[in-house]
Amino acid sequence: MAINDTRESVQRVVDELFAQGILTAHVEATLERPKSREHGDYATNVALVAAKSSSLPPRELAHQIAERLSADPAFTDVSVAGPGFVNIRLSAQTQGEIAERVVHLGSGYGRNDALLGKSFNVEFISANPTGPLHLGHTRWAAVGDALARVLAAAGADVTTEFYINDRGVQMDKFGASVMAAASGEAVPEDGYHGGYILDLAAQINREHPEFRQLPAEEQLVAFREEAYALQWQQQKDVLELFRTHFDVWYSERKLYDSGAVERAQARLEEQGHVFESEGALWLRTTTFGDDKDRVLIKENGERTYFAADTAYYVDKRMRGFDTAIYLLGADHHGYVNRLRAVAACAGDDMDENIEILIGQMVKITRGGVEVKLSKRSGQIVTLEELVEEVGVDAARYTLARYPVETPLVVDLEEIARKANDNPVFYVQYAHARISSVLRNAEDIGAKWRESEFIPELLNSDQENELLGVIEKFPAVIATAAELREPHRVARFLEELASAYHGFYDACRVLPRSDEELGSVHIARLWVCAATQQTLANGLELLGVSAREKM
RNA sequence: GCGCCCGUAGCUCAACGGAUAGAGCAACCGGUUUCUACCCGGUAGGUUGGGGGUUCGAUUCCCUCCGGGCGCACCA
Structure with a gap:
């Protein structure tokens, strides 16, 4: 039941x-x-x-x-x-039937219709293409991707999106830094200083020696564009390695080239929230709770970054998404009110059509000593380095098992040294253990699938406990999706693994050498299979592999 | 100064307004002749930062104070 x-x-x-x-x-x-x-x-x-x-x-x-x-x-x-x-x-019989149901539903077990008919655009990371992704971005990669999977499992229509800030002053600084490095000159004081700049410069020198013959201005553009292409590709490769997939990579330049900026401005003007003052064009965001009105077009005629933000939001809505979800770092929480106001200024419901999840920062320590992150000084811990140290599974799981509003302290040495103590291994081990039992069942010819399943034989405390946990899975997904809290899935898996280990300890699954295969063994094999399926489905939502052996 | 987030066991963190606040790590004690011991059971560890309020009931919601983080551009 x-x-x-x-x-x-x-x-x-x-x-x-x-x-x-x-x-x-x-x-x-x-x-x-x-x-x-x-x-x-x-x-x-x-x-x-x-x-x-x-x-x-x-x-x-x-x-x-x-x-x-x-x-x-x-x-x-x-x-x-x-x-x-x-x-x-x-009753044990009522409770036991869940095992059969899970096995028959297979990878579909847990899916539900809590968010059926709703469409979401989930935007996360959205880093500048001026350097490698660092550990801060990694948290959003793990959480954003898991959130997208959880929303989809709850029946929603989901598109993941990465916004590329490929326009503006930072890009020029990036280009100038690489160009300087390529000529063996010192990188400008306000440029980018990481070792990766030297690598990019070396690669471009190798592949495009002709660049350095160009006039200064053309040379800057050439280096900037080539470095951008290489760095963007590197980000995509690393995210691929991290099993984080984006349906859409949205370029800020495209926003301008496609006329989306003008369209958004027109939309805002229609709604009557745009006004002129002091030679600039403003959006009256204070009508909807912002601290101050925001400039769209500066006195000198240039559009602000904020103008691009508004255009991007309006564009998402015009592409048909009910709700635009933004995952932003705590250092951007000042944007919350103005973004919500943008939605309202565009005539939308700012509680319904836009959601901004603010994630707290990840503090990194190495052997208890804090590691300071600064991209421009080149002191960074990259996503790539993290994966090399602890692996994709441990990294994704560790970052996804906490609510995003929790400031997180991650000690690199600790994760690397005590890899086996990480909860992800505990959960994976449960899956591997079951896989082993089921392999052994096959070896002794226990055809549990073809045998009669008698649920009322599952009457011990441990079996009752385990079945009860398994039964919660769809509700956990629904809650995780509704609250936008994918960490609930990880916590559930730990509870499930614990219940399984307890069951395994108390209930012998396969017959001992002096025993015949009986109905109890069959019933327990069904429980094992149901647990294995539930673990695998949950791990899939987190992008963590379900291992057959460890 | 204003605003947002956080404060829970020695450490890292859970707990969609529910019953005795829970896990992992660290500490201590025990458990396997046979399916993966990377496991299981137990002990110890707490005024949920302090103080008010709301109600049958508050770690959770409201107010206030203390402490920490982060933001307050016609920057990107």
Whole structure:
């Protein structure tokens, strides 16, 4: 029996009490998994909530509900506890059926329709193409990609997008830095100083010796464009290595070339929020909660970076997305109000059509000593270096298992040294362990799939616990998607792995050498297969590999 | 000065307004003749930064103070 069926049973009882006048208001029943298993498989606080609209005290009301629920054969035990909780325990048979269902659903288990019909544009990283991606970007790579996968698993239509800031002063500084390095000159004081600049310069010198014969101005453009192409490719390669896929790479230049900037301005003017003052063109964002109005076109006729931001937002909406989700670092939180105001100025609902997730910074330590990050001074820890030290699985998992609003401290030495203590290995090990058991089952000819599955044989505490955890998976995905918190999937996997290890320790799966293969072994093999499938599906959402062996 | 985020066990962090605040690491004690011990069980460790409020119930919501991080451009 799924959680929804149980909830409906409770709802029916509540409705009955309403019909009989014991309750004077209609109350929506909610069901939850108690933290403690001692409280049963499910619990409802409906009596506590409904007590206000009843003449009965909460506990008395709870007893009335419990008494009626007891009549349902799917429940073996219904009791009242604490201030008025109703605890429900399912029969082993009802509970055990989940294993069969999971195996049959396969990689589709967990998918649900919580966000069916909604379309999202998820934008993250969006780094300048003037250097390698560093550890800060890596967090958004892991979280953004996992979020996109989770939203899709909840039935949403999702497009991932990377915005390339390939226009403006920084690009020229980048070009000038590479050009200087290529001529063996000192990089300008306000340029980029990392070792990668020297590498880019060397490569361009090798492949395009003719560049240095060009007049200074043309030479700058040539170096800038070539360095941009190489650096962008490098970013794409590294993200590919990191299993982070972008459906769209959106260039700021394209925004201008396609006329999107003018279109956005026209849209904002139609809505009546644009005005002229002091020789500049402004957007009245203060109407919608911003601290100050923002300039779109400067006194000197140039468009601001903000103008591009507005155009980009409007363009996303014109491409048909219901909601534009932005993942931004805490150093950009000042943008939240103005971006939301942009949405409102464009005539949209700023609570519905735009969502900005602010992620806190990742502090890096090495042996307890903080590593300062600064791209321009060249002191960086790159995504690539992190992957080399700890691997893609550990990196992705470690960064995805915390809520983004948590400032994170990652010690590189610790991750590298204690790789085996990382929760990702604990989860992967559970998957590998099951794979081994199933291989052994095949070796001894245990054809569990073709054998009768008798769910009521799964009646130990550990089996009940494990099945209960497996059953939560679709709800976990739905919650993770609705709250935009993919870390919930990782936490769930740790709980699931723990429940499996506990089961494995207490319940022998395969027959011992002196035993015959029996129905209990078959039933437990179904449980193993269901657990393995759930682990694999969850790891897939995080972009972490489900290993067959370790 | 104004604004946003954070403050939970020695450390890194969980806990969509629920029951006795939980995991991992570190510390201590125990467990495997047989399916992967990279595992399992147990002990110890807390005024959830302080103080008010909201309600059946607050780590969670509101106010205030303290501490830390980050932002407050006709920069990009």
